[in-house]
Amino acid sequence: MNDSFHVYDTTLRDGAQQEGLALSVADKLVIARQLDGLGVGFIEGGWPGAIPKDTEFFERARTELDLKHAQLAAFGMTRRADLAAADDPQVAALRDSLAPVVTLVAKAHDRHVELALRTTLDECLAMVRDTVEHLVSEGRRVFVDAEHFFNGYQDNPAYALEFVRTAAEAGASLVALCDTNGGMLPSELGDVVHTVIERTGARVGIHCHDDSGCAVANSLIAIEAGATHVQGAANGYGERTGNANLFTIVANLQLKKNLHVVPDDSLAEMTRIAHAISEVTNIAPHTKQPYVGFSAFAHKAGIHASAVKADPMLYQHIDPEVVGNDMRMLVSEMAGRASIELKGRELGYDLSGDRDALSRITEKVKVLEAQGHSFEAADASFELLILDELKGEESQRFFDVESWRVIVEQRQDGSHMSEATVKLHARGERIISVGEGNGPVNALDTALRNAIGQIYPELAELELRDYKVRILEGDHGSSSRTRVLVTTTDGRDEWATVGVQENIVAASWNAIVEAVTYGLLKLEG
Ligand SMILES: CC(=O)SCCNC(=O)CCNC(=O)[C@H](O)C(C)(C)COP(=O)(O)OP(=O)(O)OC[C@H]1O[C@@H](n2cnc3c(N)ncnc32)[C@H](O)[C@@H]1OP(=O)(O)O
Numbered sequence: 001m002n003d004s005f006h007v008y009d010t011t012l013r014d015g016a017q018q019e020g021l022a023l024s025v026a027d028k029l030v031i032a033r034q035l036d037g038l039g040v041g042f043i044e045g046g047w048p049g050a051i052p053k054d055t056e057f058f059e060r061a062r063t064e065l066d067l068k069h070a071q072l073a074a075f076g077m078t079r080r081a082d083l084a085a086a087d088d089p090q091v092a093a094l095r096d097s098l099a100p101v102v103t104l105v106a107k108a109h110d111r112h113v114e115l116a117l118r119t120t121l122d123e124c125l126a127m128v129r130d131t132v133e134h135l136v137s138e139g140r141r142v143f144v145d146a147e148h149f150f151n152g153y154q155d156n157p158a159y160a161l162e163f164v165r166t167a168a169e170a171g172a173s174l175v176a177l178c179d180t181n182g183g184m185l186p187s188e189l190g191d192v193v194h195t196v197i198e199r200t201g202a203r204v205g206i207h208c209h210d211d212s213g214c215a216v217a218n219s220l221i222a223i224e225a226g227a228t229h230v231q232g233a234a235n236g237y238g239e240r241t242g243n244a245n246l247f248t249i250v251a252n253l254q255l256k257k258n259l260h261v262v263p264d265d266s267l268a269e270m271t272r273i274a275h276a277i278s279e280v281t282n283i284a285p286h287t288k289q290p291y292v293g294f295s296a297f298a299h300k301a302g303i304h305a306s307a308v309k310a311d312p313m314l315y316q317h318i319d320p321e322v323v324g325n326d327m328r329m330l331v332s333e334m335a336g337r338a339s340i341e342l343k344g345r346e347l348g349y350d351l352s353g354d355r356d357a358l359s360r361i362t363e364k365v366k367v368l369e370a371q372g373h374s375f376e377a378a379d380a381s382f383e384l385l386i387l388d389e390l391k392g393e394e395s396q397r398f399f400d401v402e403s404w405r406v407i408v409e410q411r412q413d414g415s416h417m418s419e420a421t422v423k424l425h426a427r428g429e430r431i432i433s434v435g436e437g438n439g440p441v442n443a444l445d446t447a448l449r450n451a452i453g454q455i456y457p458e459l460a461e462l463e464l465r466d467y468k469v470r471i472l473e474g475d476h477g478s479s480s481r482t483r484v485l486v487t488t489t490d491g492r493d494e495w496a497t498v499g500v501q502e503n504i505v506a507a508s509w510n511a512i513v514e515a516v517t518y519g520l521l522k523l524e525g
């Protein structure tokens with residue numbers, strides 16, 4: 001571990017303070033392994049003694065975690081006022097967690113000492129001193145989180161500075177200055193960090209919250225001002241608007257500030273790690289998250305695509321591969337020929353030599369988007385459109401639909417049932433099939449699959465995974481156009497198709513027919 005600069009992760013403690021986030025001990029162990037894979041120096045596991053799951057986490061970590069890079073830190077408060085550190089059960093729990101590092105939180109803002117702790121500034125400093133000395137004498141490395149440091153410094157700089165000196169003199173390896181309320185702006189925060197280092201000589205870290213939207217910027221400016229330890233949480237998790245996003249900080253330091261804070265090959269795993277952690281937290285990944293978001297390198301505007309075709313770096317601040325992400329082209333009404341060419345390449349079609357086909361596809365996309373289609377989230381429909389242009393519609397028709405109909409029935413017990421009939425022609429046969437379902441779309445899907453399943457039994461593998469409806473032109477009420485997006489899977493891959501019609505069932509039918517056509521094309525190889 002590089003001790004001259006620390007990346008300290010607080011996902012399992014401060015990140016877990018996020019509304020809607022509840023981690024089991026098993027979840028915490030999985031996340032710790034992912035963070036260790038990223039190469040962070042410290043993982044704050046939680047607050048043993050205060051939260052039973054966190055006590056268990058540290059117990060299980062001893063046998064179940066084999067960390068390669070990180071050391072575990074146990075978080076907790078200093079001794080209570082008027083209690084010896086050695087006699088305080090909370091302090092004992094930190095010691096007994098056997099974590100090599102203990103991070104103590106203490107109040108660096110005089111107003112908090114008076115109103116929340118209801119003690120004197122001298123007693124609060126003594127609480128810091130005694131607890132640090134006790135834990136250091138027990139062989140622990142101690143970090144101190146100076147809670148509300150920046151607001152404290154604004155109100156009473158003498159006390160805030162004395163707080164830092166006291167912690168350092170007692171043996172704390174560093175004092176992390178916390179923007180607990182998250183309201184600081186970069187220039188002011190940077191000046192304070194600089195002054196603290198100059199006036200105390202202590203090793204200083206930074207811990208920021210994002211209430212002013214500046215947590216990452218504040219962390220970076222603190223590091224420029226001399227902080228050598230940065231705290232943050234995966235995906236920016238945390239109470240209120242969250243903690244500083246550790247992934248953004250790490251990528252910025254490594255790629256923009258030339259600070260080698262994690263191994264290069266681990267940085268290339270960052271997108272995967274960010275998404276793996278989202279899976280565990282069960283919080284959908286933030287698509288616009290810098291560096292690791294699904295949209296972080298997605299290009300939509302035609303002008304951008306035409307420049308990206310010449311050199312992707314004309315519209316990207318880094319090569320996405322460095323952080324394990326991908327560049328993506330989005331096809332929409334904003335596409336130009338370059339967007340279509342690049343998207344085609346992404347899907348495995350070389351359209352570069354066929355300017356006419358590119359123009360026709362671009363035009364078709366614009367017309368269909370104007371009618372309500374959205375190809376951005378329906379790659380499979382776009383691919384069928386390319387194939388129509390390249391091979392002709394006939395070549396990819398596995399079946400011709402003669403007609404379909406569906407009824408919805410409410411029964412005496414209040415339950416609903418739908419029944420669909422589909423008539424189609426495939427391989428020279430006329431097939432009539434019926435399907436039942438809990439709704440009209442389900443019934444139609446079943447009827448279609450029953451019909452062509454007789455000829456293409458492979459179709460049994462396909463499954464409707466997701467179904468989204470959007471009413472377009474809302475001012476027309478029930479006569480508005482409807483866009484349906486359907487996601488289908490064959491158990492290995494997923495693909496999305498789109499259907500647009502005035503009638504919601506017809507829109508769904510179109511999306512399903514495209515989904516099945518695409519599925520058959522895939523199965524055909
Ligand atoms: C900025 C941050 O995010 S800090 C981390 C905050 N995280 C958490 O609070 C999560 C875990 N917390 C808990 O489980 C509980 O709050 C506990 C176990 C710590 C304390 O629970 P309780 O004893 O019931 O006290 P309660 O939560 O009501 O109040 C906190 C007490 O700690 C005291 N306290 C707060 N900060 C500190 C500190 N840094 N050092 C010493 N005492 C402190 C308060 O004065 C208050 O004392 P009181 O009980 O005499 O009024």
Ligand SMILES: CC(=O)C(=O)O
Pocket residue numbers: 014105145146147148178179180181207209
């Ligand atoms: C310690 C901490 O989480 C804070 O002050 O924000």
